[in-house]
Amino acid sequence: xxxxxIVAFGVVATVLLVxxxxxKPELAIVLSLDAGTILLLYFIxxxxxxxxxxxxxxxxxxxxxxxxxxxxxxxxxxxxxxxGAQISRDMGEGTLANKIELGGKILILLAAIPIxxxxxxxxxxxxx
Amino acid sequence: xxxxxxxxxxxxxxxxAILHTVLSxxxxxxxxxxxxxxxxxxxxxxxxxxxxKLFQTVKTLFNL
Numbered sequence: 001x002x003x004x005x006i007v008a009f010g011v012v013a014t015v016l017l018v019x020x021x022x023x024k025p026e027l028a029i030v031l032s033l034d035a036g037t038i039l040l041l042y043f044i045x046x047x048x049x050x051x052x053x054x055x056x057x058x059x060x061x062x063x064x065x066x067x068x069x070x071x072x073x074x075x076x077x078x079x080x081x082x083x084g085a086q087i088s089r090d091m092g093e094g095t096l097a098n099k100i101e102l103g104g105k106i107l108i109l110l111a112a113i114p115i116x117x118x119x120x121x122x123x124x125x126x127x128x
Numbered sequence: 129x130x131x132x133x134x135x136x137x138x139x140x141x142x143x144x145a146i147l148h149t150v151l152s153x154x155x156x157x158x159x160x161x162x163x164x165x166x167x168x169x170x171x172x173x174x175x176x177x178x179x180x181k182l183f184q185t186v187k188t189l190f191n192l
Binding site: 041076 | 142189
């Protein structure tokens with residue numbers, strides 16, 4: 001099963017990280033960055049499959065397509081921001097991680113503005 | 129799921145550590161630091177290439 005593959009990979013990477021961190025901490029960050037990247041590369045196609053299904057369902061339900069595109073964009077931003085923040089937090093740089101997450105939040109808010117505007121218009125239309 | 133890059137990086141790390149200790153024992157501490165910097169640079173080049181692949185995949189798959 002796939003989960004075994006992922007767990008095995010994680011354990012091997014963790015063991016190597018502990019070994020490397022003893023002697024060369026600066027190499028440990030590169031190794032953890034690399035392990036995270038490989039796992040992400042393994043997951044992304046799965047997420048896009050899920051989104052394909054979502055889009056198909058949304059199409060049938062008649063939801064506007066550009067909302068889903070924005071949702072996809074927000075998901076990607078959150079994904080990458082969390083990846084970067086976690087890497088820097090692992091290495092003990094908590095403040096840097098918070099800054100990265102702040103940047104991610106701002107970008108997500110920027111991406112969500114059209115949807116908020118559309119909702120407001122809808123609400124105004126409903127009012128007598 | 130190519131795991132070989134992980135082992136390559138770990139190998140370089142261990143090699144650099146051994147070289148550093150050997151050089152420091154032989155009295156050439158500065159060369160040890162140089163070897164460490166070189167090791168980190170080489171490994172970082174490898175990872176940067178993979179990172180660019182990741183970002184490219186995200187960009188195409190999420191069609192941003």
